[in-house]
Amino acid sequence: MSSTEVFNQVFTKAITDYHIKDDIDTPISNPYDRDSLENRLYLKCWIDTVQWHLEDLIRDPHINPLEALQLKRRIDRSNQDRTDLVEQIDSFFLHQFSDVNVLPDARINTESPAWAIDRLSILALKIYHMAEQVERKDADLAHKERCRAKLAILQEQQCDLSTAIDQLLEDIAAGRKYMKTYRQMKMYNDPSTNPVLYKK
Numbered sequence: 036m037s038s039t040e041v042f043n044q045v046f047t048k049a050i051t052d053y054h055i056k057d058d059i060d061t062p063i064s065n066p067y068d069r070d071s072l073e074n075r076l077y078l079k080c081w082i083d084t085v086q087w088h089l090e091d092l093i094r095d096p097h098i099n100p101l102e103a104l105q106l107k108r109r110i111d112r113s114n115q116d117r118t119d120l121v122e123q124i125d126s127f128f129l130h131q132f133s134d135v136n137v138l139p140d141a142r143i144n145t146e147s148p149a150w151a152i153d154r155l156s157i158l159a160l161k162i163y164h165m166a167e168q169v170e171r172k173d174a175d176l177a178h179k180e181r182c183r184a185k186l187a188i189l190q191e192q193q194c195d196l197s198t199a200i201d202q203l204l205e206d207i208a209a210g211r212k213y214m215k216t217y218r219q220m221k222m223y224n225d226p227s228t229n230p231v232l233y234k235k
Contacts, residue, residue, distance in 0.1 A: 039197035
């Protein structure tokens with residue numbers, strides 16, 4: 036089984052588990068060992084799944100402004116949690132590949148493995164929810180066919196991205212590419228760099 040087959044299985048489980056109750060306040064019950072990569076991937080996808088539904092809620096044109104502000108704050112916290120987890124996942128890979136002999140002509144990738152895996156988690160969510168649209172009982176045939184065509188593209192994209200991630204991990208393991216990570220420096224979350232906050 037390839038690395039991304041494992042990743043995609045974990046993402047599917049997280050999404051399926053969330054939709055048992057389909058409630059943004061459902062406590063997470065992570066089935067994987069705390070020190071495992073799967074544990075971090077499950078948590079990452081759970082956060083993505085909750086945020087997906089928060090993003091749906093905040094787009095209600097009739098939402099109470101106070102509720103919208105509370106949701107926006109929650110989405111902000113979720114984005115920070117998501118970023119922190121991506122960095123944890125990259126730390127796992129940095130440790131895993133720490134003994135690799137990097138070849139003299141090794142190249143760097145445009146993104147780290149974890150940021151590519153982040154996109155794979157979001158793709159799993161898009162596929163799940165597009166498949167829901169295909170099966171909607173209250174939707175007309177034209178809507179279902181449009182969504183079926185989009186679903187096919189998303190599934191192809193998932194296949195291509197999975198292949199690219201597997202190849203990236205193989206290249207890093209063989210020393211043909213090397214990893215560098217840059218911690219996210221979100222200035223708006225930092226009271227010392229956000230002028231709205233430090234000028235108070």
